[in-house]
Amino acid sequence: MDDTYRAETIAITSGRPAPSADGALNPVISLNSTFHVGGPVGYGRYGNETWEALEVAIGSLEGGKTLVFSSGMAAISAVFSLLPVGSVVTASHEGYSGTMTLLKSLNDSGRIEVRFVDVAKTEDVLAALPGTSLLWLESPTNPCLHVADLPILIAAAKQCGSGVAVDNTFATPLVQKPLSLGADIVMHSVSKYLAGHSDLIMGSISTNDEALFSRISDARKLNGAIAGPFEAWLALRGLRTFPLRFERAQSNALELAKRLAAHQGIAQVYYPGLESDANHLRAKSFMKGFGAVLSFTVLGGSHEADRVCAASKLITNATSLGGVESLWERRRRWTLESASVPESLIRLSVGCENIEDLWSDIQQSLQHA
Ligand SMILES: Cc1ncc(COP(=O)(O)O)c(C=O)c1O
Structure with a gap:
């Protein structure tokens, strides 16, 4: 080679x-x-x-x-x-x-x-x-x-x-x-x-x-x-398709992070690609991208976050990350998850689906909070 x-x-x-x-x-x-x-x-x-x-x-x-x-x-x-x-x-x-x-x-x-x-x-x-x-x-x-x-x-x-x-x-x-x-x-x-x-x-x-x-x-x-x-x-x-998948998922993630940050039902978005994120400048200084996982907290607590995760029709409510399909879950549903992670934090592994389909699903799910 x-x-x-x-x-x-x-x-x-x-x-x-x-x-x-x-x-x-x-x-x-x-x-x-x-x-x-x-x-x-x-x-x-x-x-x-x-x-x-x-x-x-x-x-x-x-x-x-x-x-x-x-x-x-x-x-x-x-x-x-x-x-x-x-x-x-x-x-x-x-x-x-x-x-x-x-x-x-x-x-x-x-x-x-x-x-x-x-x-x-x-x-x-x-x-x-x-x-x-x-x-x-x-x-x-x-x-x-x-x-x-x-x-x-x-x-x-x-x-x-x-x-x-x-x-x-x-x-x-x-x-x-x-x-x-x-x-x-x-x-x-x-x-x-x-x-x-x-x-x-x-x-x-x-x-x-x-x-x-x-x-x-x-x-x-x-x-x-x-x-x-x-x-x-x-x-x-x-x-063989990792770079293709990752680039698509990463660009979807950046776009969703921006839209979530502007959504009134969201308390905080965690994604180093957002200029408002505390990690942004450091990440930009040596990373060539920001990845395709983002997290966010919804207004309210664990119940509101659980309802959002359960309401999705496209995004699968499941653990893990990095697949072609988008997955999300409330992390604190696991007893092993650290107490420093907010109760209402949802981790979203952004996949390779169409961005507008993902956004529509997120919007309708957030209405169930
Ligand atoms: C950052 C990170 N490291 C390690 C692991 C453990 O990997 P595995 O589930 O393949 O044992 C995970 C699993 O979610 C992970 O997210």
């Missing part, structure tokens, strides 16, 4: 078998638990050519060597499993509820010490860095869309001798490439934008550090959190 290709081309060309007469364009779905002796793989938990094709493609987009896992949480758990007992992790106090819950339980059990900070407050993160082994950043955060100043924080963490891992699920490599800013690890819930069709669960880790790659690979072998070959094939099929 030509390594000067841009993301749109990489998504379509990478992870394909080498050309040969009558050779296949797409990787095979390798359904094998074992292999003949003498090769580098040997057993189905150690490697699989369908995962490898997907890993090449994600790695080419992120600019690092990649390993896929059975879920985003499996990928996150593999990273934390590498830390010696008692290590200090500095992490956002607001982010994906699964990550937050895992960090709290690792902290409470004494496995690691977590310094929870507001990642949008750069000074607070910098103050927490001395003695930190790993700075874990999710940016923009789920579901409040806070933006961490990645260039400054990554550089400062490296200077303090800390490793840096970035959950890039919301931004995607089309918006920011943390490895190129000096991060050690980029993590994805592949279940979201990269696969893009709400039909599989998968995670990935990418890194430029060979030694770290081999430790994470060993962790995957031993923890056994491997992806299924069929899911890997499906994710790669989805990845």
Whole structure:
């Protein structure tokens, strides 16, 4: 593959078998638990050519060597499993509820010490860095869309001798490439934008550090959190259209954020693409877009927000994000969601539908608040 290709081309060309007469364009779905002796793989938990094709493609987009896992949480758990007992992790106090819950339980059990900070407050993160082994950043955060100043924080963490891992699920490599800013690890819930069709669960880790790659690979072998070959094939099929889907969803999201901000039934819109958003200038300074998830609070409380979510006819009232179809939900319906997230906050994962159809559905749903 030509390594000067841009993301749109990489998504379509990478992870394909080498050309040969009558050779296949797409990787095979390798359904094998074992292999003949003498090769580098040997057993189905150690490697699989369908995962490898997907890993090449994600790695080419992120600019690092990649390993896929059975879920985003499996990928996150593999990273934390590498830390010696008692290590200090500095992490956002607001982010994906699964990550937050895992960090709290690792902290409470004494496995690691977590310094929870507001990642949008750069000074607070910098103050927490001395003695930190790993700075874990999710940016923009789920579901409040806070933006961490990645260039400054990554550089400062490296200077303090800390490793840096970035959950890039919301931004995607089309918006920011943390490895190129000096991060050690980029993590994805592949279940979201990269696969893009709400039909599989998968995670990935990418890194430029060979030694770290081999430790994470060993962790995957031993923890056994491997992806299924069929899911890997499906994710790669989805990845071919990721830039197209993401660009459409992102432009829909910006337009909906603007219209929602002007709607009288809305208390606040959370989207870094809005000029009025507290994160806007920072996001503009280093991100190439603002993503396709936005959140908003409706006037009233949880009941009003529940009624809005239940009233939609086009947007599906369901959790998750990053698929071609728009989804929304009231985040606090989950008991694991952080108490700092407002009760009436609705997270909207904007899909690729027609913008006017989406807006009509939002307008009629808001009438039920
Ligand atoms: C930002 C973020 N990171 C990680 C995860 C976990 O990924 P998975 O559900 O694939 O395990 C999610 C899931 O919603 C997420 O939104």
